[in-house]
Amino acid sequence: MLETLKEQPADKILALMQMYKDDPRDLKVDLGVGVYKNAEGVTPVMRAVKEAERRLVETQETKAYTGLAGDPEFADAMIDLILDGTVARDRIAAIATPGGTGACRQGFELVRLANPDAKIWHSDPTWPNHLSILKFMGMPAQSYRYFDEATALVDFDGMVEDLGTVAKGDIVLLHGCCHNPTGANLTAEQVEKVISVLKERDAIPMIDLAYQGFGDGLDADAATTRAIAGAMDECLIAASCSKNFGVYRERTGLLMAISAEAGQTKTVQGNMNYLNRQNYSFPPDHGARVVTTILKDPDLRADWEAELEEVRLGMLELRKQLAGELARLTNSDRYAFIAEHRGMFSRLGLPPEVVERLRTDHGIYMVGDSRMNIAGLNEKTVPVLAKAIVEAEKA
Known part of the structure; x- marks a missing residue:
């Protein structure tokens, strides 16, 4: 073989x-x-991470499995960090994942489970692993214009024109901030226009948020994600803690799925738990526990920020x-x-x-x-x- x-x-x-x-x-x-x-x-290992790990070593009494979705406190802490109340918590299902890559993969898996015919629209260029994963999964993908090589700015007219052809139910993959690989971001006004196009086309946004805090600040870098999530009935958000917490090797990420109504959340959560079970059962916990410890402790959070x-x-x-x-x-x-x-x-x-x-x-x-x-x-x-x-x- x-x-x-x-x-x-x-x-x-x-x-x-x-x-x-x-x-x-x-x-x-x-x-x-x-x-x-x-x-x-x-x-470097960040100061707050070292202190959070020290506390975990001293106080953690078990290495038993967490739930299929991971520690609920991690999901709550990350949802608060990213969305800050923009979306009602009862509309959000979430699972811990092995890093932002795992969150993207599970997001694509959820799309395929819900709508096998959905096409994933991605920026040209985008993070190469987006394309590698989609190709490996055999999912239909299509690029939209994003970066103007001549000006090194966003080709917004081209982007809007291309997104104007997106079919109902298709997924539009967006970078939450600090676009990889170009570094060129949408303005607030451009984000509002993208939202209007998404609504007009009845498309669903999926946001890859890998660099919150690396651009203009924690809240400023979440502004695009909050605007889109707050305006749309449905939205997927793949978040990574690798960069802003420096826990690259701990593989700490979260996938959020926002439903149109709170009554749908239980079913969505069950499907996300199912996907975790099929891929790796229980997600890694150490990095998630470190991040949760930092975000819930005022002194550690202040030092981390x-x-x-x-x-x-x-x-x-x-x-x-x-x-x-x-x-x-x-x-x-x-x-x-x-x-x-x-x-x-x-x-x-x-x-x-x-x-x-x-x-x-x-x-x-x-x-x-x-x-x-x-x-x-x-x-x-x-x-x-x-x-x-x-x-x-x-x-």
Whole structure:
């Protein structure tokens, strides 16, 4: 049997990570992997996480299973963090998942269970794993225009035109904030227009919220999700704790399903529990318990929010520094968009051959479509990157 298996295509980002590790050069910069790093190149354990884990070690008395949906207190805490009362709690079903990826997968599974004919509409571009999962599941998918390569801004007219062709019952996959891979977000006015199109087409939004707190702040980054969830009868929300709590390896996520009426929630919850049972039975709990501990304790939450704000402001400063350095070297505002984008990523608009020269000639690693992780920089490597970009473009 096993001899019939064929090689699967390598994950481009994981392959890039290995190339970076194998590079013997002392001066090299990893801008590929989507993980937050501090100025020392370390993904730190947040102070509040360390303290919450210490408390768990001292007080936890069992490692018995949680329920199929995970700890209800985790769901309540996350729903409050993300929606802050925008939607009545009795309309929301929720399950804990292995990270945001698990939340996306279970969201797609729920769609397939409810409406096998539904098409998933996704932004062009989107997080590559969205497409990989949908392809593996054999679900119909269609892109809508989102990013204008020439301006590095949202192609909103194109987006609205494409969404105007969505069929009734189709799913429109949206990024809640800090769009991955472009860093270009919708404005509040644009979000309202998207809502009106969704209502007109009788489509259902699914929001991937992976970076709350990394853009403009916890509440500001939830504004799009709250606006859409509050305006629509139905909505799916896949949330990740990997970035804003720094618990990447704990695989901590949540899928929410908002029903039109509270009377539907019990059935929806039962179906979501069923999906968890079929895929991995009980979801992981340690990260969820850590997050719950932080969100329910005023002192821990205040410390977490303060450290998260330091992370956010640090990335904004790196954006401003890089945009300014490139403006100085090119004597143009061509890269001004870097300072306007939000989150860990920006897409620089460099052709593949320039990206390749950055790697081979300068030891700078970014994804082939020129998506770069801002958090892979520090104030010393920003000038190095800017100079390399200019040189690589001239070569």
